[in-house]
Amino acid sequence: MSVLVVGSVALDSIETPFGKVERVVGGSATYFTSAASLYAKVNLVGVVGEDFPRDSIAFLQERGADLRGLQMVPGRTFHWQGRYDFDLNTAHTLDTQLNVFATFHPELPQEYRKPRIVFLANIDPDLQMEVLDQVEGAQLSVLDTMNFWITSKKDSLLKVISRVNVVAMNEAEARQLVGSYSLLRAAREILSLGPDVLIVKKGEYGAVMFTESGYFVAPAYPLETVKDPTGAGDSFAGGFIGYLAEQGVGEHLNMRRAMIHGSVVASFAVEDFSIERLRRLTRADIQARYREFQNITYFEALGSD
């Protein structure tokens, strides 16, 4: 039942039209774990420096996460500084300090090596490959990536994509990876590289899941408050994978419902800075919003003739 995540654990300084925060807790593995741990046991692999706040470590442990794979080393934690304008779909990176992340290599504790589900968060595809080489027997492996790796390490990225079941990326990245304007054509080409499933994230416009047999459109959820879109994709992955870890990987309908859980969790994550909203999030909150997703998309009719 365990979920393994490898990704960044970071400090972020972020400015959006709705506020500004400095050196708050962030990173793909942090967002993912905060979300997925509401559903399943999460084993985290990553690295932090001496400046990473103890109470955030304590929070993840209280959620039941296993942090034996989180290396704590001398030096400073990975720091990302970014800005969002009114187009909240686009992050503008102002500064990146790799710090202790610069020399990071994932080392999986023995107990992590037979996970049920692996999530390779958005990091160097060579590191993602090192993780795959250390695990065996996973029912599902999910990879997230970004334009930076498509540009700078495409060969490595294609290799690791060919070894996972599910690939998640945003719309522009899917088009960029295979050089196709049509999203449907891009999806077919990406699936032909090996994965069974492609998830295309469209930010505030929802997400689409492509498989061999067709696609599923998860709705856009109109949000009252968006303070900070950082971590939305990893929170989505947390809800998606967490639900599958809990309910079982096999069935196609479970994948669809997992898409809704991902969308629900992401819609909460962006309501506040850092992992603040995820800290307070409960399964009851998730269920209530899941029902709202059902309600705002229902139409049926035209009969079953």
Place this chain on the structure above:
Amino acid sequence: MSVLVVGSVALDSIETPFGKVERVVGGSATYFTSAASLYAKVNLVGVVGEDFPRDSIAFLQERGADLRGLQMVPGRTFHWQGRYDFDLNTAHTLDTQLNVFATFHPELPQEYRKPRIVFLANIDPDLQMEVLDQVEGAQLSVLDTMNFWITSKKDSLLKVISRVNVVAMNEAEARQLVGSYSLLRAAREILSLGPDVLIVKKGEYGAVMFTESGYFVAPAYPLETVKDPTGAGDSFAGGFIGYLAEQGVGEHLNMRRAMIHGSVVASFAVEDFSIERLRRLTRADIQARYREFQNITYFEALGSD
């Protein structure tokens, strides 16, 4: 059961990344009528010059449209020249020749004055008001508009908005009209101006319907082929209003299903230039794609507890 539409009947010269056409049939009333006439009797009010092709007149008449309100006057038909780049959501106007449209005032034949549903397509809000002044007893009035009128004739626009039941506009226009970044807040403000329903069109990302009691999200339909987005909004209105004319205006669920019919018809309209795809469109085509919309959005579960 009749539907009244007032809008432009035009010739368009259009360039998209997928082709180029010159002086083809276009205009908001033309697209609307081509779509809505698959569901209901349409009475059209507009104006054309001597250069408007006879076979397009014949086509609309074959579809059962009443064209007694279509003035044919000496001179040239309204001509719009536009270009779309790869971002097909944005039309770039290269040239507009009002021609016979410059002096147009809608004159409703006696038989048009008690319509069941009125569609005020995207024209000068003062002309939209002239139409409302000539009709009585309509069950539903629907207004479309654009950023040009928000900027140049806001007072007139607000007046006519206060007199209709349904307002349709795109996302940026809804925000612009009331100066609110949050779409939810913008929707509430627009509804407070008078209408019962606001439809926000998001192009390839679907559409959302806002009412006092909540909202409904119509999915984005991933299209294999998009040749020309011109007329998508009016085709949407044609499917939406046509379905309501056929099935009845009263019920909220009918409004939701009408949103799907609108989305379905619009998804066909953009597959070819001008009204070419709408000419060939059948109710069987529409039903098949409606089922596809059901299929690509189905997830349910979480029980009815």
